[in-house]
Amino acid sequence: MLPKQFDYYAPKSLSEALDLLSxxxxxxLLAGGQSLIPMMKLRLATPGTIIDISRIPDIRGINRKGDSVYIGSMERISEIASDKEVSLLLPALCDAASCIADTQVRDMGTIGGNIANADPSNDMPVVVLAYGAKLNVFSKSGSRNESSDSFFTGPYSTKVNSDEILASVEFNVKKARHGSAYSRVDRQVGDYALAACAAYLELDDNGRLSTVRIAASGCSDRAIRLEESEAVMLGKAPSKKLIKSASEKAYSSSKVEDSYYANAETKRRALSHVVEDALLMAVKRIR
Incomplete structure (x- = not known):
């Protein structure tokens, strides 16, 4: 099926795009088109106007400024996966970018599109939540930073309003001893994850965990933090036994339900597995 007829605009600047949007x-908004175009072909989405923001230079690029790394929302997933600075400073982000779908999707898809679409099974929402990233949102009236902790409001729903554009994602790259990782269990190769987890850990001078952020998908209608698992680890020295306890807490506290793809027990086991896997790798990466 072909999409319903629509008007197409390709603004060359963020201000021009915001003017059109208003x-x-x-x-x-069209970013990489990996979610919107299939929906339009099925006529599940029938917008009268498409604003293609993929070519706007203002919202592309990966830049380090002080203790932060800024990634433009139109940065391609494949570019993030292959970036050496991202691999060094934000390894969980590199992990996630490397395992999204297939090469074609990674070459077209963008970090902003993956986040703003807010599909409960998407990879990037889990990662930005684990890192505690800030989402830089622009409108004609100005800009604001949204915390990833409150950015995702439900399935396919975020704090970005209809007249706003997610322009960039800001990751704090602290000098404290830290490690991060991402793990997922796929429904099948190239498909969405059945369960996924991103973990970010910081150690204090006594070798105890001063920061624990564990985010997951596959256990709610959006990416969420596993606060009960975080509480198991906070203030303690990392160990395999401690990580096992955190993964078991993820299993016991999850409120998943049966779905078309898997029953609740399978989902709980998958969640427990990715939590343990991500935490083990994050600890190994602490430096």
Whole structure:
């Protein structure tokens, strides 16, 4: 099936895109098109206007500024996966970018599109939540930073309003001893994850965990933090036994339900596995 007829615009600047967005009530933003285009072909989405923001230079690139790394929302997933600085400073992000779908999707898909789409099974929401990233949102009236902790409001729903654009993602790269990792269990090769987990850990001078952030998908209608598992580890020295306890807490506290893809027990076991796997790797990477 072909999409319903629509008007197409390709603004060359962020200000031009925001101006168009404020004037077109029926507009949808096009980033990499990996989610929107299939929906349009099925006529599950029928926007009258498409604003293609993929070519705007203002919202592309990977830049280090002081203790932060800024990634433009239109940065391609494949570019993030192959970036040496991302691999060094944000290894969980590199992990996730490397395992999304297939090469074609990674070459077209963008970090901003993956986040803003807020599919409960998407990879990037889990990672930004684990890192405690800030989401830089722009509108004609100005800009603001949204915390990843409150950014995702439900399935396919975020704090970005219809007249706003997610412009970049800010990751703090502290000098404290830290490690991070991402793990997922796929439904099948190239498909969405059945369960996924990103973990970010910091050690204090006594070798105890001063920061524990564990985020997951596959256990809610959005990416969420596993606060009960975090509490198991906080303030303690990392060990395999401690990590096992955290993964068991993820299993016992999850409120998953049967779905088309798997029953609740399978989902709980998958969640426990990815939590343990991500935490083990994050500890190994602490430096």
């Amino acid at each position: 004037k077109k009530d029926d507009a949808k």
